[in-house]
Amino acid sequence: MSFDKNKLLTTKETAKLLSLGSTTAVLHLIKKKALPNAYKQDSAWKIPLNDIKNILDKRKNSIDTKEAMEILRYNNTTSIIDLINLSIFPNAFKLNGKWRIPLSDIENYKSKSFQSLSTTEAAIELGLSSNAAVSELIRRNIFPNVFKFQGKWRIPRSDFDEYKKIYYDNDYLSIDKIMIILKKSRSAILSYIHAGVFPKSLKLNGSWRVHKDDLKNFESHLVKKKNALKMQRSKYNSNKRIKLNDDPLVKDYLSAKDISDNLNISRYEVHKLFKDNTFNQSMKYGNQWWVPIKEYEKYLIYRKKIELDIENSLTVKEAAKKLGYKNSANIVELINSYNQFPHSFKHNNTWYIPKKEIEEFQMKKVSKNRKIDYTPSVAAKELKEFVDNFDTKIELTETKKLFKQYCSQQINKIKGSNRYVRDRILLYKRFYKKIVSNMNNEIFLLSTEEINSFFQDSSSFKKGEKKILILFLKYVYNQKAIDPEIEFSLLSNGFREKTKELYSPEVFFEIYQYVKNVNIHIPSSVNNRSYANMWVYTILLMTDFIRGQDLILKTPNINLQHLDIDDLKWFNDNHLTDFQIESVIKQLYIHYRHQRSNKTDELLTFIVSPDLKEPLAYGLVISELHRRSVESGLILNTFTEGKYNNIRTEGKISHKRFFDKLDNKYDFLFSSRKMNNTVATYLFYSIAEEDGEDSDLALHLTQVSRSHNRGDSTRRYIQATNKDGSINRVAYNLFKRGHFGWLYNYLIIYLNHLDHVHHTLEDRTRLIENVRDNVSPSHLENLAEFTLNITLPSNESNQNIESFLEEMYNKRKNLVSKLQGYTKSEIQEILVKLSRGNLPSKNENAQCLISPSCINPQLTNCFSCEYVIPNNLILIQLNEEMLRLIKRLKEEENHLLMKRETKFLLHTLFVWKEARLAFGNEVVNTYIPSQKMWDEINKISHKLKLE
Structure with missing residues (x-):
């Protein structure tokens, strides 16, 4: 396509050329200065074609975070955004509110991974027994351009070769040699290193080495200092204090004036040094303060160290800005209350924090926030390593092999959150530890009495571990073609089915009315992300039959492009139109069409009550704006915590504050499971009436809505209660299906x-x-x-x-x-x-x-x-x-x-x-x-x- 750079287009023509859905999106680009040369003429925008060409060129030669995730084999787009924040993709830019990454950045990143070494490869080249020493070098920033690729450290070959050159360089001397040359103790040499006197010094395999150039400069410095002191004494002798200088008592001392002249500081500053006991061995003689020359030399070393430390440090105000805190008080609290910066120091009543410690804190913060995608493959690898490294008796070799095979098969079937998968792996570990500790022979050779003892009340096996034992035994007997004498089961102990709690129709109706009150919830939601997330979560629980865990993980991020809302301040003076509300809800309908339950792998059924569409749309839009501001991957991410994405379906304390404004005359306490049970029960009675009292059909329809794959699972969610008009009226709006037509x-x-x-x-x-x-x-x-x-x-x-x-x-x-x-x-x-x-x-x-x-x-x-x-x-x-x-x-x-x-x-x-x-x-x-x-x-x- 050839472009006439002088040609001007309208917003409508621009939208068409850029494949945007509306002119609103074009106005958004103008507002964000993505079309820098656009101007108004007779109240209509005119956009130079050259501006549009620039956007098309950028779009053509770049990809979005999802595409980058797929190319680089990451599991989520959050990892890509982390790389952007770490400047790994230095030319990344935002287009229409979304990150775009130039293909050149992607290629550079990929090429780096092949022109680099892993920590294991680096350790082998250096002749080290493990990669732990290499990891320590990375921690100490020895390799300035080190980076992570697919979750593992990579060291650029250029960095490594530079270090390797130093590693074998004969120009570096050990501390023992330096001690002999300078006739100083080890502690003195180490103090010089820490004070920055030897700037080229480095630590190799746990031992410090000093470069010959640093040693030469230091010796030269000592000679100059010695000559300077001689000249200083000469100066004293020509002064009015000749008599004092001749006094043997001050022969090896400097006066306060000498220090003032030498350091080019005021007498006031010198006296402050004395007042602060900087010179512990000073003395007053002849109405003057005197400092031993040796102590003064030590002070010079300390002063130089302080100057270097300050140069390599940030003030608390600078640190607050770098770490994203609101004010310096937060940093002072981290120093005093949490000891987060152990080498921070005060100088002239000002706190200083080493830049290195700030960077380490920043990395910890990123690492803490970075979630671990605990996939079945990760889980299987962890469990295999545990079993392989566990001290298993040689008599149980076959049992060990069978258990690994069984676990590999079971892990592939696991569905659920990271936390759930993690809990199952921990359960398998506990089981394996107990089973091999309580057996002296292969499991398939144990007698019925021996196995039965594991199921007794006195057994150390807990209920969950007994369930695994039953399944493992079945697997073992099947593999060995053994026909057991009896079938082991927990049924003899009996199961007590838990009574499913429900909210009464009155309580349910009260909460139903509460979540609909948009005027109450909008201000608090705008100010607090957890509040907004709880608003959305509660509405979805009250109108749907999707488990809390699935709602948290599968509620989609909202596309706001056609709504023309890009800031939370929008809600100060504006309200969603009916069209905007329907646009948001439509996104949920479309998203959930092919989503499946993590627990049962059944298709999820998304329904929304007509009178809850408005509050749900407000909650979703506000939650989406909060999500974008923190660049989170999930719209309801406040319900997750920890690196394994542990899901808090019952909410945290910050979520429960959503109900603070409720006129709580029924002592309502939030429970996602209880809400699930209640909605499922009201669905049952609504359909039973709709279906002419046919409870079998009602049960089946409830089962489908709840995404269960067995009827008996659904029955646990149906709790008997009086069927009266109140239930009918509370439930009526919940179950309008998407089918229509005569x-x-x-x-x-x-x-x-x-x-x-x-x-x-x-x-x-x-x-x-x-x-x-x-x-x-x-x-x-x-x-x-x-x-x-x-x-x-x-x-x-x-x-x-x-x-x-x-x-x-x-x-x-x-x-x-x-x-x-x-x-x-x-x-x-x-x-x-x-x-x-x-x-x-x-x-x-x-x-x-x-x-x-x-x-x-x-x-x-x-x-x-x-x-x-x-x-x-x-x-x-x-x-x-x-x-x-x-x-x-x-x-x-x-x-x-x-x-x-x-x-x-x-x-x-x-x-x-x-x-x-x-x-x-x-x-x-x-x-x-x-x-x-x-x-x-x-x-x-x-x-x-x-x-």
């Missing part, structure tokens, strides 16, 4: 008619009336409302529209007749299959009543089929299909083909109408912009063929 509604109502269920809720009554209308010719005629919005040619006949509607009605009427012949169990089976997604259609987000059969195999989608049962996410595909048909009609000239495309378009318009009736115009407008769509339809109205 056929889905008819199935539910027809099932209720079979049981003659009496509905008391006004909403239920209206639903029945709507469904009855929905299968009548009068309701079908509402489709004509669409055609009234289209500017049709005058010669088009209403008779043609009526004919089309009559055809649709007849198809529906025939289908209703068929359904009336279904039994209650057949309708139930259809609803169960729908709830599990077992009736697939050609459209991803729709199901088919007669699946896997198809009455229209020649069609590529199901929009025109009377057997289709759509889901709200089909609106994404519907928007694409409508635009495709409009484009075809624009380009088509063949009369027959235009007639066919017109018919398909009218079917899509009908589905659009049903969606608007089911969800409301504002919700559907998020997926299909109404005004924009009608503008497009009007453009091809003259081509619609309805005859």
Whole structure:
């Protein structure tokens, strides 16, 4: 593409050229000065084409953090952001709020990893027995350009060769040789090294070495100092104090004035040195203070050390700025209360902290915050090393081998958080330690009595370890083809099923109303990330059936690009529009479509109550802005802690403060598990009523929503309680599914008619009336409302529209007749299959009543089929299909083909109408912009063929 650098574009043209979704994104780029030469002309922005070319060039020659993560084989984008913060990618930049990394930086980083050595390789080259000594050299910054690649230290070959050259250099002398040359003690030499007198000195394999140049300079310095002192005495002799200098008592002393002249400091500063007892051996003689020359020499060494220390240190104010603390008081607290900087010192009432200690503290801070991705492969390696290094008797060699095989198999099946995987590995370690300590023979050779002793109450094996023993025994016997005399089990001890606690309908309703109060929660959420996270978490628990752990790990980060919100201050004067709310919630719907539970690997079912959409959207947007400010990987990251990402599903103290403003007349205490149980129970009763008291179907639908794979697992979440109107009313809004359309509604109502269920809720009554209308010719005629919005040619006949509607009605009427012949169990089976997604259609987000059969195999989608049962996410595909048909009609000239495309378009318009009736115009407008769509339809109205 050739660019005219003088050409000017509008914001709309710029958005199109940069593939941005709206002009708002362009305004954001202008605000961030990414388009530096943009200017306003007659209240409209003008953007030079050259500015856009610069952005395109940057984008073309760079990648985002996710792509960098995949190229460099990291497990998350947080590692890439850490590298950016450490200036590993020096040319990284932000574009539209997201990091971009030049490909040249990536290549440099990758090439470094191949022109470098590991700590093990470095140790081998230096002839060291282990890499621990090399790690110590890294800690002491001997290799200035050392870096980490895939979590391990790499030493650049140039750094290593430089060190190696010094390592074998004969110009470096040991302390023992220096002691002989200078006739000084070891402690004196070490004090000189620490004072910086020998700046080229270095420590090799734990021993200090001093360069010959430093020694030569030091000897020269001693000679000069000696001559200077002689000259100083000569000066004294020519002064009025000749008599005093002749006095043997001050022959080897310097006066306060001598020190003042020599150091070029005021007499006041000299007297302060005396006052502070800097010179312990000073004396007052002849109305003057005198200091022994030897003590003065020591002071000069100390003074030089202080000057060097200050040069290599930062003040507390400078340290606070570097470490990101608000003020210097935080640093002073780290010094005094936590001893974080052991070599910090005070000079002239000012604290100084060595730069090296600040860097070490910074690295510790980064290391502490860096999470360990405790994958099954990491866990397996750790457990294998433990078993291999454990002192196992030679008689148990086969048992050891079998246990490693068994663990390898089990670890591959583990699902869950880092913390859960870590806990399982620790349990396997404890079990192995106990089993091999309590056996003197291979496990498959033990008698039934010996094994049974492990299960007794007096046994040292705990319940979890006994469970592993049962599974391990089964594995061993299977591998050895042994048929055991008995099957070992814990059932004889009996299981006591825990009673599942629930929140009463009154408490549940109180919390439900509390989380909806956006005016209370917005200010606190803006000021506190934990508060905002707890708002989101509580709403999701109250409206969904996803475990707390899955919510924390799988709630997606929110794309704010099209919302035009980039700062928490936005909420001081603004409110989310309905369109913005729906845009946020839509992201959750789309994200959870293919997410699976960590515990059961079942697909998660995401549902949100309509009246909780607004508070949830506010909480998510605010949490996302907090997440970006700290560059965290998870939007709900405040619920994790430690390097293994331990998940606190019950929340921390900071989270519990979310409920401080609650009028807590029922003594509410937050529990994520209790909330899960409560919502699942209310779902059960809501569906039981919806289903005509059929508890089997209710249990199954609850099971699907809870992402369980067995019915008995679900029963543990259903706690008996009185079924009354309050539960019904509290639960009613929780369980509106994403399915819509006349056929889905008819199935539910027809099932209720079979049981003659009496509905008391006004909403239920209206639903029945709507469904009855929905299968009548009068309701079908509402489709004509669409055609009234289209500017049709005058010669088009209403008779043609009526004919089309009559055809649709007849198809529906025939289908209703068929359904009336279904039994209650057949309708139930259809609803169960729908709830599990077992009736697939050609459209991803729709199901088919007669699946896997198809009455229209020649069609590529199901929009025109009377057997289709759509889901709200089909609106994404519907928007694409409508635009495709409009484009075809624009380009088509063949009369027959235009007639066919017109018919398909009218079917899509009908589905659009049903969606608007089911969800409301504002919700559907998020997926299909109404005004924009009608503008497009009007453009091809003259081509619609309805005859």
